[in-house]
Amino acid sequence: xxxxxxxxxxxxxxxxxxxxxxxxxxxxxxxxxxxxxxxxxxxxxxxxxxxxxxxxxxxxxxxxxxxxxxxxxxxxxxxxxxxxxxxxxxxxxxxxxxxxxxxxxxxxxxxxxxxxxxxxxxxxxxxxxxxxxxxxxxxxxxxxxxxxxxxxxxxxxxxxxxxxxxxxxxxxxxxxxxxxxxxxxxxxxxxxxxxxxxxxxxxxxxxxxxxxxxxxxxxxxxxxxxxxxxxxxxxxxxxxxxxxxxxx
Amino acid sequence: xxxxxxxxxxxxxxxxxxxxxxxxxxxxxxxxxxxxxxxxxxxxxxxxxxxxxxxxxxxxxxxxxxxxxxxxxxxxxxxxxxxxxxxxxxxxxxxxxxxxxxxxxxxxxxxxxxxxxxxxxxxxxxxxxxxxxxxxxxxxxxxxxxxxxxxxxxxxxxxxxxxxxxxxxxxxxxxxxxxxxxxxxxxxxxxxxxxxxxxxxxxxxxxxxxxxxxxxxxxxxxxxxxxxxxxxxxxxxxxxxxxxxxxxxxxxxxxxxxxxxxxxxxxxxxxxxxxxxxxxxxxxxxxxxxxxxxxxxxxxxxxxxxxxx
Ligand SMILES: Cc1cc2nc3c(=O)[nH]c(=O)nc-3n(C[C@H](O)[C@H](O)[C@H](O)COP(=O)(O)OP(=O)(O)OC[C@H]3O[C@@H](n4cnc5c(N)ncnc54)[C@H](O)[C@@H]3O)c2cc1C
Ligand SMILES: Nc1ncnc2c1ncn2[C@@H]1O[C@H](COP(=O)(O)O)[C@@H](O)[C@H]1O
Numbered sequence: 298x299x300x301x302x303x304x305x306x307x308x309x310x311x312x313x314x315x316x317x318x319x320x321x322x323x324x325x326x327x328x329x330x331x332x333x334x335x336x337x338x339x340x341x342x343x344x345x346x347x348x349x350x351x352x353x354x355x356x357x358x359x360x361x362x363x364x365x366x367x368x369x370x371x372x373x374x375x376x377x378x379x380x381x382x383x384x385x386x387x388x389x390x391x392x393x394x395x396x397x398x399x400x401x402x403x404x405x406x407x408x409x410x411x412x413x414x415x416x417x418x419x420x421x422x423x424x425x426x427x428x429x430x431x432x433x434x435x436x437x438x439x440x441x442x443x444x445x446x447x448x449x450x451x452x453x454x455x456x457x458x459x460x461x462x463x464x465x466x467x468x469x470x471x472x473x474x475x476x477x478x479x480x481x482x483x484x485x486x487x488x489x490x491x492x493x494x495x496x497x498x499x500x501x502x503x504x505x506x507x508x509x510x511x512x513x514x515x516x517x518x519x520x521x522x523x524x525x526x527x528x529x530x531x532x533x534x535x536x537x538x539x540x541x542x543x544x545x
Numbered sequence: 546x547x548x549x550x551x552x553x554x555x556x557x558x559x560x561x562x563x564x565x566x567x568x569x570x571x572x573x574x575x576x577x578x579x580x581x582x583x584x585x586x587x588x589x590x591x592x593x594x595x596x597x598x599x600x601x602x603x604x605x606x607x608x609x610x611x612x613x614x615x616x617x618x619x620x621x622x623x624x625x626x627x628x629x630x631x632x633x634x635x636x637x638x639x640x641x642x643x644x645x646x647x648x649x650x651x652x653x654x655x656x657x658x659x660x661x662x663x664x665x666x667x668x669x670x671x672x673x674x675x676x677x678x679x680x681x682x683x684x685x686x687x688x689x690x691x692x693x694x695x696x697x698x699x700x701x702x703x704x705x706x707x708x709x710x711x712x713x714x715x716x717x718x719x720x721x722x723x724x725x726x727x728x729x730x731x732x733x734x735x736x737x738x739x740x741x742x743x744x745x746x747x748x749x750x751x752x753x754x755x756x757x758x759x760x761x762x763x764x765x766x767x768x769x770x771x772x773x774x775x776x777x778x779x780x781x782x783x784x785x786x787x788x789x790x791x792x793x794x795x796x797x798x799x800x801x802x803x804x805x806x807x808x809x810x811x812x813x814x815x816x817x818x819x820x821x822x823x824x825x826x827x828x829x830x831x832x833x834x835x836x837x838x839x840x841x842x843x844x845x846x847x848x849x850x851x852x853x854x
Contacts, residue, residue: 308672310809313675313808314672314673314675314676316675316676323671323672323675323676335790390653391644391653391654392647392648392651392652392653392654395648414790415790417672417673417789417790418671418672419671420656420657420670420671420672420673420789421654421656422640422644422656422657423640423643423644423647423654423656424644425644426610426640426641426642426643426644426645426648427644427645427647427648427654428648429610429611429645430614430644430645430646430647430648430649431648433719434719435611435719435720436610436611436641436645436720437720438610438637438640438641439637439641441783451723454637455637455783455784456637456638456725456784457636457637457638457736457784457792458725458727458728458784459725459726459727459728459782459783459784460725460726460782460783461722461724461725461726462723462724462725462726463609463720463721463722463723464720464721464723465719465720465721466718466719466720474783474790475773475777475790476776476777476783510653511652511653511682511683511684512653512655512680512681512682512683513680513681513683514678514679514680515666515679515680515681516678516679517671517676517677517678517679518676518677518679519676519677520670520674520675520676520677520815523815523820523833523834523836524836525833526820526832526834526835526836526837526838527836527837527838528827528832528838528839528840529837529838529839531839531841532839532841532846532849532850532853533853535821535837535839535850536850536853536854538837539798539819539821539837542819542836542837544797544798544818544819544821545740545765545798545854
């Protein structure tokens with residue numbers, strides 16, 4: 298079985314995003330970019346399934362600018378076998394990403410497509426679910442445990458009320474939540490080796506997918522800033538202040 | 546334009562998340578219908594709802610997206626009685642099901658809206674709430690998830706909608722519900738509680754968390770939340786996590802104890818009315834958003850606070 302892992306290049310999670318003053322978006326010039334943290338978890342999980350003998354090949358794919366190669370090299374350095382870059386300078390929306398991934402899945406026939414639950418830039422949380430719909434396959438979203446058993450996969454999901462377990466037929470789409478695993482760091486020798494692993498470059502047109510956006514962002518603004526509060530001396534002052542605000 | 550709300554499953558009762566979603570749906574201007582997989586009576590009483598659709602086939606009972614998405618997409622696409630928009634709360638159910646509906650309809654979903662600006666224009670937080678985007682959809686139908694803390698709740702009573710049973714393709718045969726390990730609690734629900742007390746990594750372990758946070762929450766009748774660090778370390782279950790990728794809360798009072806205030810945590814609570822922080826580090830970023838800050842060791846300050854409240 299192959300596992301396909303879509304990885305997105307996003308602003309590093311430690312960087313505080315700055316909104317551009319003209320309202321056109323978030324300033325990404327000279328900002329540290331990294332692999333979306335949920336996608337690191339997805340790569341890790343795919344590698345663990347391979348190491349456990351449940352999968353033969355892990356293929357990383359990214360849709361984005363030429364620089365997304367770096368993100369793919371990171372996935373390769375972690376241990377993915379090969380990578381596909383679908384290069385475009387357009388911002389590609391989840392629906393179009395899902396369509397491209399569907400076309401790649403048709404070529405590669407993976408048993409599992411393992412995505413992150415959410416990209417930390419657009420915070421959409423939809424690509425995996427959309428891909429599952431387009432492929433007419435089941436989805437195990439927000440996974441905190443993934444177990445292949447026989448002809449299916451059992452996924453424990455982090456839901457609002459606790460933990461839910463579903464059993465899915467294969468092939469299946471899985472999206473990762475934070476507690477699924479702790480991703481490994483790539484070692485220096487593996488970073489060197491990754492440079493020689495195969496990385497194919499394609500375009501959305503190769504897959505016949507129109508990436509024209511359906512949503513137009515007309516403005517991006519700063520959220521309202523909270524007024525700086527007050528530091529109180531002790532617990533008595535805290536209680537008094539809470540009462541004064543009518544908070545308790 | 547008629548709008549469909551996919552109700553949050555909540556036994557036979559109406560979830561607060563559904564009430565907030567009805568308010569967002571009504572802002573689109575047209576009549577609002579509600580689809581529920583439970584009994585329809587309680588939903589029929591929501592003020593402003595014109596009709597309740599009841600999908601009581603067992604295939605829909607456990608919230609499986611593979612079964613629900615074709616049902617909803619089918620209701621949307623009907624020529625005569627179809628819908629122009631479907632909304633669901635941005636709960637784990639809504640986030641699981643609606644993108645699948647959107648893809649079936651070849652529509653880009655608008656996730657997690659915080660306001661309705663026009664018939665096809667919405668605002669939504671991006672980058673963990675560090676930016677607010679105004680987006681306009683060019684799709685023929687709208688598929689929307691709603692950040693429920695941003696909308697007032699519709700009145701749960703006063704309405705008298707008619708109910709109608711609907712059916713769809715049923716079990717898609719792709720997935721099976723196995724079990725739900727529910728976290729039972731007598732406490733108010735985290736996302737709708739008036740007061741939330743949250744603990745972070747500083748609470749050391751599950752026992753210490755319980756020993757220090759629970760008495761304060763009990764005293765205040767509060768829900769309990771946590772940072773990711775506290776959840777990852779196993780002090781509390783996953784559904785306590787507040788933040789960008791956990792639950793979004795906006796209570797009257799949010800008390801953060803031993804939480805540093807990483808942007809991912811702030812994303813889930815900075816719309817709270819009053820924020821209180823107790824942290825021993827005066828430079829902790831949480832103090833930049835707190836209305837009331839106390840620089841102190843929580844292991845002294847919290848018991849004293851419980852005593853003096
Ligand atoms: C993709 C991604 C998603 C994330 N999503 C979330 C999310 O949804 N929610 C979330 O919370 N985090 C999230 N995080 C994690 C986030 O970045 C922080 O790591 C996390 O919030 C830190 O938790 P904390 O404040 O409890 O721990 P720490 O940052 O370790 O802070 C502990 C604080 O306790 C204080 N302290 C220690 N001892 C005492 C004492 N005795 N008395 C008083 N104060 C004390 C310290 O001064 C410190 O400020 C996410 C991270 C990533 C990468
Ligand atoms: N441009 C992209 N390239 C590769 N993977 C992507 C891309 N966009 C989204 N994804 C995948 O879809 C997941 C969810 O993204 P989103 O729906 O945008 O929140 C991410 O964690 C990735 O696994």
